[in-house]
Amino acid sequence: MRGVIEKLDTEGMGVVRLGRKEIHVPFTAPGDVVDVRKWRRRKKTLVATDFEVVEPSPARIEPKCPYFGTCGGCLLQHIPYSEQVRFKSEKLSSMVGFDVGVIPSPVIYGHRNRIDVVISTRGIGFRRRGTWWDAVDIEWCPVFGESSRKVLGSLREFIEDFRPSLYEIGRNTGFLRYIVIREGKFTGELMVNIVTAEGRLPEEFPDYFDYADSVYWSINRTKSDVSYGDVERFWGRELIRERLDNVTYLIHPNSFFQTNSYQAVNLVREVAERVEGERVLDLYSGVGTFGVYLAGRGFVVEGVEVNPFAVEMARRNAELNGVDAAFYVGEDRDVGDLSVYDTVIVDPPRAGLHPKLIRKILKDRPENIVYVSCNPKTLRENLDSLGSAYTVEDAVGLDMFPHTPHVETVVKLKLKV
Structure with missing residues (x-):
């Protein structure tokens, strides 16, 4: 059946009407x-699995990545970047119910500071789009940069020399499972983390990556198909560093950090511009990305985070930067009196704020809230819940993930008089 793509859906797929059917085409x-x-049907959506572009739109551009169209990572490389930003602004505005502009990423290739590459019998690369059992074999990742080519080349040399067994996706067998590459874009420091099942890693392994600042061996002792595990050993530096403005952050294989360093600079600046008063609570504080940055600008900061390891890293980041910020392990819904803070920053997971926390905010009524969201749907739901006591003062989107449909949002909420 033949038709013309009319628009993009919120997931970045083209929409075509074929008879009475609306088909979404990646x-x-x-x-x-x-x-x-x-x-095939995916929930309530019909998604094309076998299709052909017989007449390309004049709006198309040539994707930079040779794996575009098969790799499940990027969906929008064929769309001019200015159009990607416009699409995200329209999507975000529609989903939250008011106009929100989007700040473009300063860099749109080589911007990712982390990639998780599966090492499987089907290929060394990323999941093939629409599958969990297959992988697209890659030589490098353009959205990460040239160092990925070097690391993956070294990995293949190691595999050729030592012939270790590779992960069999779906069967949970094989020794080598993932290689995770992390890079400080502003420091140039490189970390390589090999994730394996239990077994013996040849002593020569780190020699293949002697150009890296840090080389890790992690063991996944579970049946889960994940790209992290218990640290067995490391060579070189324990941690690499990244820098946002004049703040330095320590990066560990198992710690989360914003994956686009160039845009993360804009993110922390946008959050800082919306903070009022002196005393700040940083909820979901992670490794202290916002808290340490704000403490360096004179705010009195306390951070709360459920992950004890992230709290340890936040404390180390505060010490490294010589700032006075206190970080604690705790649940978002069990924090103390929020009214003692001039500004409360919330950066929840995709599920949004816990209902108990929303009720607590409405009870304690802190003057200012800065809400950082990676999910416009739950953001809108939470804003509606807080709307009885708070008004949206301003908002801005940030394109943290070029060539994907995802967008980050920062919203300033002010207590109604």
Whole structure:
């Protein structure tokens, strides 16, 4: 069946009407003429699985990545970047119910500071789009940068020399499972983390990555298909560093850090601009990305985070930067009196704020809230819940993830008089 792509859906897939059916087609652009032969139902959406672009839209551009269209990582490389930003602004505004502009990423290739590459019998690379059992073999990742080519080349040399067993996706067998590459974009420091099942890693392994600042061996002792594990050993530096403005952060294999360092600079600045008063609570504080940055600018900061390891890293980051910020292990819903803080920063997971925390905010009524969100849907739901006591003072989107449909949002909420 043939038709013309009319628009992009919120997930970045093209939408075509074929008879009474609305089919969502990945890797297409408005104006593309497509033949759709097969589709499958994903929840309430029909997604094309066998299709062809028979007449490309004039709006298309040539993707930089040779794996575009098969790799499940990027969906929008064929869309001009200015159009990607416009699409995200329209999507975000529609989902939250008011106009929100989006700050473009300063860098749109080589911007990611972390990639998790599966090492499998089907390939060394990323999951093939639409599958969990298959992988696209890659030589490098353009959104990470040239150092990925070097690391993956070294990995293949090691595999050729020592012939270790590779992960069999779906069977939970094989020794080598993932290689995680992390890079400080502003420091140039490189970390390589090999994730394996239990077994013996040849002593020569780190020699293949002698150019890296830090080389780790982690063991996944579970049946879960995850790219992290218990640290067995490391060579070189224990941690690498990243720098946002004049603040330095320590990076460990098992710690979360914003994956686009260039845009993370804008993110911390946008949050800082919206903080009022002197005393700040940083909820979901992680490794102290916001808290340490704000403490360096004279705010009195306390952070609360459920992950004890992240709290330890936040404390180390505060010490490294010589700032006075206190970080504690705790649940978001069990924090103390919020009214003692001039500003409360919340940066929850995709599920949004816990209902108990929302009730506590409405009870304690802190003057200012800065809400950082990675999910416009739950952001809108939470804003509606807080709307009886708070008004949206301003908001801005940030494109942390070029070539994907995802967008980050910072919203300033003010207590109603």
